[in-house]
Amino acid sequence: MRYCICFSYEGTMYSGYQRQxxxxxxxxxxxxxxxxxxxxxxxxxxxxxxxxxxxxxxxxIAHLEMDVDIKPYQLKRALNSHLPEDIYVRGAxxxxxxxxxxxxVLEKTYEYRINVGEYQPLRRRFxxxxxxxxxxxxxxxxxxxxxxxxxxxAFVTENETKESCVRTITEATIRKDKxxxxxxxxxxxxxxxxxxxxxxxVGVLIKVGTGKIAPSKVKEILESKDRSQYGVTAPAxxxxxxxxxxxxxxxxxVEEK
Numbered sequence: 360m361r362y363c364i365c366f367s368y369e370g371t372m373y374s375g376y377q378r379q380x381x382x383x384x385x386x387x388x389x390x391x392x393x394x395x396x397x398x399x400x401x402x403x404x405x406x407x408x409x410x411x412x413x414x415x416x417x418x419x420i421a422h423l424e425m426d427v428d429i430k431p432y433q434l435k436r437a438l439n440s441h442l443p444e445d446i447y448v449r450g451a452x453x454x455x456x457x458x459x460x461x462x463x464v465l466e467k468t469y470e471y472r473i474n475v476g477e478y479q480p481l482r483r484r485f486x487x488x489x490x491x492x493x494x495x496x497x498x499x500x501x502x503x504x505x506x507x508x509x510x511x512x513a514f515v516t517e518n519e520t521k522e523s524c525v526r527t528i529t530e531a532t533i534r535k536d537k538x539x540x541x542x543x544x545x546x547x548x549x550x551x552x553x554x555x556x557x558x559x560x561v562g563v564l565i566k567v568g569t570g571k572i573a574p575s576k577v578k579e580i581l582e583s584k585d586r587s588q589y590g591v592t593a594p595a596x597x598x599x600x601x602x603x604x605x606x607x608x609x610x611x612x613v614e615e616k
Contacts (some may be wrong), residue, residue, distance in 0.1 A: 361453070361456055361461065362431065362434060362453055362454065364422075364450070365419070365420050365612050366418065367447050368415065368419070368446040370410060370415045371484045371596070373412065388446055389442065390403065391441075392437075392442050396437045398427055404421040406419060406460055407419060407421070407460045408461065414600070419600055420603060422458055432600055435449075438451070451611055454609065465604045467603055469552065469598060470544060470598075474489060474539075475542070475543055476541025477487055482542075483596070486539075493569065495533055504581060509529065510525050510584055514580075515556055527550060533564075545557075545564070547563050559591070561597075562592050565591070572579075572589065
């Protein structure tokens, strides 16, 4: 029987989402919990994507196969009873055999947060503590160059230069947060992103915000396809996979309850 789970996690204490030998990961914790639920039989999960070390998720999904006959609400309850408190299953659903967590995703929304005010220790795990002013107007001009279909080779790690780096960003915005006035929020929407792409783009946008480079330089860097130009990576703590948009009829899985 195939299920889909929707879950959230704080990535601070993990070496990323994907299972890695000898390291603590989100996938490992969930699969270990499923092993106990599935009569000590291994269960592998396939997610919508992977997040790096220290990155968080408000809305992640994964599909899995279970041998035991268990109702979705029971699966959710059982998983949460076995998972650590920084991982939480928001919902569990029985889905058709054609459901695939990765291929059902139409759009992903990521959010990156920066604190430009005084250091806030209670926010340190979720916000990059830059603690210096940034010019939002200039960064808003610069981020506009990243919208659309581009080869983002200049914003990915070197070990990915052999594959296609063409991706489409449908929306990219910068705003001040109303609840936290000293926090600047970057939002990126697209079907998929490359490893470190968002953090690398934010790193360059911070350079714009501090006045070290002009907004138009972002366009030059993008078109250069050269990672060696202003290769700055923003810290992982500020990045969160915020939401997913799924193909119908499965959009209900990720809707707020």
